[in-house]
Amino acid sequence: MTGQATEQPLRAAVATQESAAAAVTPAVTPAVTPAVGANPAASGASGPVLLQLQQGRDRDLAAAAPYLADWETFQRELSEPPDLPDLPDLPEIRELSALRQAAITRFGALGFPTTRQEEWRYTNLAPLARAAFQRAPARMVGGGGATSPSAAPVAGAPRLGAGVVARWTFDAAATLVFVDGQFAPELSTGAGGAGGERPLPPGVEVTSLAAVLAREPRRVTPWLGRHTSFQDQPFVALNTAFLHDGAVVLLPRGAVLERPIHLLYLSTPFPVAPVRRSRHAGAGAGAGARAVASAKPAVPAPATVSYPRNLIVAGEGSQLTVVETYAGEGAYFTCGVTELVAGPGAVVDHYKVQRESREAYHLATLQVYGDRASVISSHSISLGGGLVRNDVNALLDGEGIDCILNGLYLADGRQLVDNHMRVEHAKPHCASHELYKGILDGKARTVFNGLIHVHPGAQKTDAKQSNRNLLLSADAIANSNPRLEIFADDVRCTHGSTVGQLDADAVFYLRSRGIGEAAARSLLTYAFASDIVARIKVEAVRHDLEEYLFARLPQGEVVRQAV
Amino acid sequence: MLQIKNLHAAVEGKEILRGIDLVVNAGEVHAIMGPNGSGKSTLARVLAGQETYEVTAGEVLYEGKDLLAMDPEERAREGVFMAFQYPVEIPGVSNTYFLKAALNAVRKHRGLPDLDAVDFLKLVRQRMKLVQMDESLLNRPVNEGFSGGEKKRNEIFHMAVLEPRLAVLDETDSGLDIDALRIVAAGVERLRQPDRAFLLITHYQRLLNYIVPDRVHVLVDGRIVRSGGKELALELEEKGYAWLDALARSAPGAATQAPAPSPAVPVPAAGA
Numbered sequence: 001m002t003g004q005a006t007e008q009p010l011r012a013a014v015a016t017q018e019s020a021a022a023a024v025t026p027a028v029t030p031a032v033t034p035a036v037g038a039n040p041a042a043s044g045a046s047g048p049v050l051l052q053l054q055q056g057r058d059r060d061l062a063a064a065a066p067y068l069a070d071w072e073t074f075q076r077e078l079s080e081p082p083d084l085p086d087l088p089d090l091p092e093i094r095e096l097s098a099l100r101q102a103a104i105t106r107f108g109a110l111g112f113p114t115t116r117q118e119e120w121r122y123t124n125l126a127p128l129a130r131a132a133f134q135r136a137p138a139r140m141v142g143g144g145g146a147t148s149p150s151a152a153p154v155a156g157a158p159r160l161g162a163g164v165v166a167r168w169t170f171d172a173a174a175t176l177v178f179v180d181g182q183f184a185p186e187l188s189t190g191a192g193g194a195g196g197e198r199p200l201p202p203g204v205e206v207t208s209l210a211a212v213l214a215r216e217p218r219r220v221t222p223w224l225g226r227h228t229s230f231q232d233q234p235f236v237a238l239n240t241a242f243l244h245d246g247a248v249v250l251l252p253r254g255a256v257l258e259r260p261i262h263l264l265y266l267s268t269p270f271p272v273a274p275v276r277r278s279r280h281a282g283a284g285a286g287a288g289a290r291a292v293a294s295a296k297p298a299v300p301a302p303a304t305v306s307y308p309r310n311l312i313v314a315g316e317g318s319q320l321t322v323v324e325t326y327a328g329e330g331a332y333f334t335c336g337v338t339e340l341v342a343g344p345g346a347v348v349d350h351y352k353v354q355r356e357s358r359e360a361y362h363l364a365t366l367q368v369y370g371d372r373a374s375v376i377s378s379h380s381i382s383l384g385g386g387l388v389r390n391d392v393n394a395l396l397d398g399e400g401i402d403c404i405l406n407g408l409y410l411a412d413g414r415q416l417v418d419n420h421m422r423v424e425h426a427k428p429h430c431a432s433h434e435l436y437k438g439i440l441d442g443k444a445r446t447v448f449n450g451l452i453h454v455h456p457g458a459q460k461t462d463a464k465q466s467n468r469n470l471l472l473s474a475d476a477i478a479n480s481n482p483r484l485e486i487f488a489d490d491v492r493c494t495h496g497s498t499v500g501q502l503d504a505d506a507v508f509y510l511r512s513r514g515i516g517e518a519a520a521r522s523l524l525t526y527a528f529a530s531d532i533v534a535r536i537k538v539e540a541v542r543h544d545l546e547e548y549l550f551a552r553l554p555q556g557e558v559v560r561q562a563v
Numbered sequence: 564m565l566q567i568k569n570l571h572a573a574v575e576g577k578e579i580l581r582g583i584d585l586v587v588n589a590g591e592v593h594a595i596m597g598p599n600g601s602g603k604s605t606l607a608r609v610l611a612g613q614e615t616y617e618v619t620a621g622e623v624l625y626e627g628k629d630l631l632a633m634d635p636e637e638r639a640r641e642g643v644f645m646a647f648q649y650p651v652e653i654p655g656v657s658n659t660y661f662l663k664a665a666l667n668a669v670r671k672h673r674g675l676p677d678l679d680a681v682d683f684l685k686l687v688r689q690r691m692k693l694v695q696m697d698e699s700l701l702n703r704p705v706n707e708g709f710s711g712g713e714k715k716r717n718e719i720f721h722m723a724v725l726e727p728r729l730a731v732l733d734e735t736d737s738g739l740d741i742d743a744l745r746i747v748a749a750g751v752e753r754l755r756q757p758d759r760a761f762l763l764i765t766h767y768q769r770l771l772n773y774i775v776p777d778r779v780h781v782l783v784d785g786r787i788v789r790s791g792g793k794e795l796a797l798e799l800e801e802k803g804y805a806w807l808d809a810l811a812r813s814a815p816g817a818a819t820q821a822p823a824p825s826p827a828v829p830v831p832a833a834g835a
Contacts, residue, residue, distance in 0.1 A: 515665055
C-alpha cells in the first residue's frame with residue numbers, strides 16, 4: 001500500500017458515497033435506450049438520500065416552485081412551436097421528453113440545497129432562492145436552420161453593447177455565441193460545418209443543440225445525460241429539465257482540430273417590462289412573470305436565467321481544444337452543464353473561463369468521461385460572478401488515461417466561489433493531477449472540495465490533488481477539503497492543501513530593490529498564479545487572463561513590465 | 564555617506580543591536596566581522612529597512628538624511644542596496660524584466676527617463692560579464708532553481724545594474740566555493756569607485772583576501788568591540804572569535820547590558 005493518506009474516517013464514510021458512485025458508473029452500458037434508461041433518476045432514488053431529504057431543513061422546496069411552474073411553460077413552448085410544422089414523432093424525442101420529465105421531478109424533490117447538506121455546507125443559496133428570473137423562451141428551429149443567415153436574430157442580441165461579441169472572441173475554428181442561453185447564429189462563425197475561410201474537417205459537427213434536436217436528435221440523444229447524474233445534483237437536474245439549447249461538438253474518429261472551438265455565453269439585462277408572448281400570454285406563470293406580478297411597486301428588473309447544455313464528444317484518436325466563456329451584464333443566473341466525452345486515445349484540452357458579472361449566479365457542472373488512453377485536460381479560470389459553484393466530475397473509465405484538472409480562482413469583495421471536484425478512478429493505470437489555486441481578497445469566501453475515489457481493482461493509479469490558497473486580506477476565508485477514498489492497494493495518491501499569505505521576506509526582497517510595496521505584493525500575487533497561467537496552451541485565453549490580472553492587481557503596470 | 568549613531572534594534576522584543584556606532588565615507592570599504600548571533604545580519608537588515616526589526620534607539624544618517632524614516636523601496640531608490648544572505652526565489656517573474664522594473668523605479672526617483680529595451684539589454688549584457696553570469700539565468704524566474712552560488716552572483720549582478728551608492732553585502736561569501744568567491748569578489752572590486760561605499764558583512768576572513776577593506780570592525784553581542792585596519796581581520800583569523808568573546812566580556816559595563824565603548828570608536832554614554 002503506497003497510498004499516502006488513506007485515513008480511516010474517510011473509508012468509514014464511504015458507505016453512503018458508494019451508492020452515489022454506483023449511480024454514475026452504469027454509464028458503461030452500451031446505449032440501447034441510453035438517454036433515459038441509463039439515468040438513475042428513472043430507477044428510483046436510493047434509500048439514504050431520500051431519508052436524509054425527508055428530514056426537511058436541508059432543502060428549500062419552496063424555492064423550486066417557480067422553476068416547476070416555468071417548466072410547464074417550457075413544455076408548451078416545445079410542443080407548440082410557433083412557426084414550424086409539428087415535429088415528427090420520433091422515439092428519440094419521446095426519450096428526451098422522459099428525461100426532462102424525470103429531471104424536473106427529481107429537482108422538485110431535491111429543491112434548493114441548504115447549508116445543512118455537506119456538499120453545500122459553505123455555500124448558502126438563500127440569495128439565489130429569493131431571486132426571481134426570467135428565461136428566454138425556447139427557440140424552435142427548423143432542420144439546419146439555426147446556422148443559416150435567414151434565421152431571426154435572438155431576442156437578447158439587441159441588448160448586447162456594441163463590440164461586446166468582438167471583445168470576447170478570438171481566432172477560433174468555430175465560435176458559437178449564445179445570448180441568454182439562446183444560440184445566436186448571426187453572431188457565430190464557422191459553425192454548422194458550413195465553414196468560413198478555413199472549413200472544419202469533414203465529419204466534424206459544431207452546431208447548436210436546438211438545431212440538432214430539430215434535425216437529427218439521434219445524433220445526440222445517446223450521449224445526453226448518459227454520464228451526468230442528476231440524482232444528487234439539483235442543478236444538474238434543473239439544467240436537464242430545461243435541456244434544449246447549447247453547443248454540440250462532435251468529432252469523428254481521427255479528426256484533428258488545430259484551432260480551438262469557442263463557446264461564448266453572454267447574458268444580458270432583461271428589459272424592465274417583460275416581453276409578452278402573444279400565444280401563451282397569461283398561461284402558466286414563469287419565474288420572471290411571477291416576479292413582475294408580485295405586487296410591490298418597485299420591482300427590480302427581472303434577471304435572466306439560462307440553461308446552457310454543452311455536449312462535446314471526441315471520437316477515437318481525435319484531437320480537440322474547446323473553450324467555454326461565460327460573461328454578462330447585470331444580475332442573472334447561469335445554470336449550466338457540459339458533458340465531455342473523450343473516446344479511446346482522444347486528446348482533449350478544455351478551458352472554462354468564467355467572467356460573469358459581479359451580480360451573477362453561476363452554477364455549472366462539467367462531467368468528464370474518459371475512455372482508455374485518452375488524454376484530457378481541463379482548466380477552470382473563475383474570475384467573475386457573485387455566487388459561483390463549479391462542479392467538475394471525471395470518470396476515468398479505461399486504462400492509461402491521463403487527466404489534468406487545473407483551476408485558478410480569484411475572489412474579492414463579497415464573492416463566493418465554490419469548486420467541487422470528484423475524480424473517479426475506475427480502471428487501472430490512470431493518472432489524474434489536480435492543481436487548484438485561489439487568490440482571495442476583501443471578504444471573499446472560497447470552497448475547495450475535492451474527492452479522489454479509487455475503485456477496487458484500479459491498481460497503479462497515480463492521483464495527485466493540490467489546493468493552494470493565497471489570502472490577501474484578513475477577512476477572506478478559504479475552505480479547503482481534499483479527500484481520498486481508496487479501495488485498491490497498489491496506488492500512489494497524494495493530496496494537500498495550503499492557505500497562506502504573501503511571504504513577508506519575498507515582499508521585503510522586492511522592496512529592497514526599489515519596487516513599491518503595492519507593486520511588490522502584486523508581483524508576488526501574479527507569481528503565485530503564474531504556473532496555472534503558464535499551463536494555458538490557448539494563446540488568446542492566456543493573454544486575456546494576463547491582461548485581466550494586470551488590470552485587477554494594484555500597480556499592475558509594474559507587474560506587466562516585470563513578467 | 565553613512566553615519567550610524569548608538570543604534571539599538573530588537574526583534575520580537577529581544578535586543579540584538581546594543582549601541583552601534585559607525586561612520587562610512589564615500590569610496591570606503593568596511594568589513595563587519597563577528598561570530599554567529601553577534602548581530603551582523605540584523606545590522607544589514609535594519610539598514611535595508613526590514614520591518615521585523617524594531618529600532619529602539621539611535622539614528623542612521625545616509626547622505627545626511629534620516630535613513631530609518633524611509634521605506635525599504637525609498638532607501639533602494641536613494642541608492643542603498645543590500646545583497647541578501649538568502650536571496651528569495653520568485654517563480655513566474657523573469658529575472659531580467661524584474662530588474663528592468665526595479666531599475667526604472669530607481670531612475671524615476673532620480674528624475675531619469677525609463678531605459679528603453681535596447682539600452683537596458685546593452686547594460687544587462689555588460690554587467691553580466693562582471694559576475695560571469697550565464698545568460699540563461701537572465702530569462703529564468705528570479706532565483707528559481709538557481710544554485711547557491713548562482714543566487715549570490717545574481718545578487719551582485721542586480722547590484723551592478725542598479726548602481727547603488729551604498730552597498731551592504733550580507734554574508735555574500737558564505738556557501739560559495741573558491742571559484743565563485745573569486746568571481747563575486749572580482750565583481751565587487753570592479754564596482755569599487757570613489758562615490759560608492761561598501762559594507763561587507765562576513766563570518767570569515769577569506770573574502771577579505773580578495774576584497775581589501777579600508778576598515779574592519781568586529782561585532783560581538785550587538786556591539787562593535789574592536790575596529791582596525793585590514794590587519795585586524797588577519798589577527799582575528801589567527802586568534803579566533805573566542806579571543807573576542809573574552810574581550811567583550813572584559814569590556815566595562817558588558818555584564819550590565821550597557822553599551823560597551825569600543826576601543827576604536829568613542830561611544831557616547833547611552834542606553835542607561
